[in-house]
Amino acid sequence: MNLVEKDLKYIWHPCSQMKDYEKLKSIIIDHGKGIYLYDKDGKEYIDIVSSWWCNLLGHCNPTINEYIKNQLDNLEHVIFANFSHEPAIKLCEELSKIIPEGLTKFNFSDNGSASVESALKMSFQYQYQMGNKKKTKFMCLSEGYHGETIGALSVGSMDLYAKIYKLMLMDTIHVEAPDCYRCPYGKTRECCNAECFEHAEKSFNKYGEETCAIIIEPLLQGSAGMRIYPPIYLKKLRKICDEYKVILIADEIATGFGRTGKMFAFDHANVSPDIMCVSKGLTGGYMPMAITITTDEIYNAFYDDYNKGKAFMHSHTYSGNPLGCSAALAVQKILREEAILEKANVRADYLNNKLKDALLEHQNIGEIRSIGLINAMELVKDKKTKEGYDSELRIGYEVYKRALNKGLILRPLGNVLYFNPPLIINEEEIDKAVSICKESIEDIIYQY
Secondary structure (H helix, E strand, O other): OOHHHHHHHHOOOOOOOHHHHHOOOOOOEEEEEEOEEEEOOOOEEEOOOHHHHOOOOOEOOHHHHHHHHHHHOOOOOOOOOOOOOHHHHHHHHHHOOOOOOOEEEEEEEOOHHHHHHHHHHHHHHHHHHOOOOOOOEEEEEOOOOOOOOHHHHHOOOOHHHHHHHHHHOOOOEEEOOOOOOOOOOOOOHHHOOOHHHHHHHHHHHHHHHHEEEEEEOOOEEOOOOOEEOOOHHHHHHHHHHHHHOOEEEEEOOOOOOOOOOOOOHHHHOOOOOOEEEEOHHHHOOOOOOEEEEEEHHHHHOOOOOHHHOOOOOOOOOOOOOHHHHHHHHHHHHHHHHOOHHHHHHHHHHHHHHHHHHHHOOOOOEEEEEEEOOEEEEEEEEEOOOOEEOOHHHOHHHHHHHHHHHHOEOOOOEOOEEEEOOOOOOOHHHHHHHHHHHHHHHHHHHOOO
């Protein structure tokens, strides 16, 4: 029995219908370098989706490798209650220099969903301990995604992940999210004043007094199809949260550490959230780690004598793992010393222009939207009406399969194909990826 057969025998892969694997077999990756992955047969793949958006600085980055190897000889793990270690302390010190203003306290966990759960519980307990006992509800945006644990699913709006579990989920308030490509107000991105924020205003007017917190993916709703909306929305949201004393939670798990062209998506709006969740690029995709970062005000609501019962009794076995902290410290060193964001922003313009030159005039490409190095191409049946393809056709999946054959990992979100490459991608690699993408789309689309 070979490795592919053993994989199918034993492994239940995430976010997959395993019946698909009968035709498109698992690809057994042997090693990676930079933006490339190599399978056991030596075939090369461009990892244009950063291995689920977490590989920030390329596979097998020598600096991150060195930091983890050095840490491994000293300490692999220690209970993080009443104990600490230098990498965790140094990491918080480094992150304090780059996070939005006012965020000061760091609560460690081991994945993005766990970070969201921490934020939800933290905000709920804060309101309770501040005497706001009516504030028990959570708001979220439609088409939002914040992870797949029960609390995170409750504040998501993607039926693909949550529908079957609805009887298990919290009752939350869903606000209609911005959809700039199909803007019902007839606005273009250039003249938008977030008129759609009226939906949030109505929800706050109706439910604001009972709302504990609102959680959002700032500027980029990933699983919804890489929907991008303007910073003015965040400014308006910050203002109304202050008016109603609602905690503003920023899920920067996918948008943090330079993905949107600035260190964090909230930096585009020059306002700060009350709680921010980070993961994915935090360790460069090396180690599972997440942090929920909050303010002194929220932290102080939990600070009292133990017998008062105000402590945040929330924990994860691998909180503050030294290996993860060391990887994250290496990421910070590289971002700081190698001008990664500045270089990535130059390449972002290059990538967007290349994609537009190659595909924007295609009759079945409705829009190419971008923020930072992230670019999303929406496949449509009719460009004028913006009518999408029937989901049962799985057009995006068919393009994905064709691109795999040509050496490009182009994992779709329904009818949306996207580029979200490591920040270190260069012009030559961009040219190659765009060429394969164009060929793969044209190979498939003509059949429909």
